[in-house]
Amino acid sequence: MRILAISGSLRRDSHNTALLRAAAQLLPPEVELVLYEGLRDIPPYDDDEHHAQPASVQRLKQAIAEADAVLVSTPEYNHSIPGQLKNALDWVSRPLISSPLRNKPAAVVGASTGMFGAVWAQAEARKVLQAIGARVLDRELPVPSADDQFHPDGRLSDEETERGLAATIEELTAAVAERRERIAA
Template identity: 70%
Template sequence: MKVLGLSGSLRAGSHNAKLLRAAGDLLPPEADLTIFDGLKAIPPFDEDDEHTRPDAVQALFDAIAESDAVLVATPEYNHSIPGQLKNALDWLSRPLAESPLRNKPAAVVGTSTGLFGAVWAQAEARKVLTAIGARVLDRELPIGFADDAFHEGGLADPDQALALAGILAELAGEAKPAARPALAAS
């Protein structure tokens, strides 16, 4: 099973990229996480360009289409999601009927340097993903004080690591193909 990780933060030392790497270590054994690293190259959404997607946008479309599930890790900017993440999601919504997010299992987690751990941004990201048609888990994982939330092995707080593992197990369960009945032997 392929899970695509998408960090809403562009900076090299991003706490949300660390959160995605921690998630990669906690995924069930049958799942692999690939972190999409091309968010910074996605140009501003322009309806005039939606039918001839720029290469960076097509790369994101393809990465999501090839995945079984999507995990978004977002910081909180001004009580919402970062503009570049919202911009990428806008691209993914057009045309809506062709969005690779339609019916795709997705989860949102987040961390920030403040007390609340990107709670509002997580809610906003879930709302946007739902509007696009993703099957979004109704779960959140607010990790505050991100400067101290990680150590070399992942999340410093074992309860937060356990909560993240639970979200990932639920996401993996949603991504598994429906069981097919066995064919009768003739």
């Protein structure tokens, strides 16, 4: 089983990317987490260009299509998701009927240096993913005060947060298994 992990942050030392790496450490052996690293390469969405999609958009769509599920970790910018993440999701949504996110299990987590752990951004990201047609988990994992949340080896320092991340992964993999059963039936 493959989970595509997308960090909404472009920052080199991103807490959200660190959160996805911490998730990778919690996976069962039969699950692989692939960190998508091409968000920076996605150009601004242009409806006039959606038929001739840039190679970077095609690579993102291919990565999503090859994954069994998607895990997004997003910071909060002005009470919403970062523009680059929204832009990438807009590209992936076109054309909507053939979006690789349609019916794909997805989960959203988030970390921020503030006290709310990107709660609003998580809600916004779930809303966008649902609009595209993804099967989004109704689960929230806020990671506040992110500067203090990670050990030097990348593990989460708070056991409750680590249990929440593990539960998110467990629920996401269960959603993949349920989807496979429905398809096989």
